[in-house]
Amino acid sequence: MAVTATDPIKIIFAILPPPLGVFLEVGLKGHFWLNILLTLLGFIPGIIHALYVILKH
Numbered sequence: 001m002a003v004t005a006t007d008p009i010k011i012i013f014a015i016l017p018p019p020l021g022v023f024l025e026v027g028l029k030g031h032f033w034l035n036i037l038l039t040l041l042g043f044i045p046g047i048i049h050a051l052y053v054i055l056k057h
Helices: 007-015 018-026 030-041 043-056
Strands: none
Touching (some): 030 043
16 A cells, blocks of 8 residues: 555545545545445544545555
């Protein structure tokens, strides 16, 4: 897993509006739509999923 210069910005977006952080990482793919659903169900699951996607890719 390579760390890029944009990772800190993506992590900040993963905490404030989680779907935006996921969108910056993967675009409009399945993880983005899943994150929107998780954020609507509860803000904390959306943050956890966003951090997982950003740190895993």
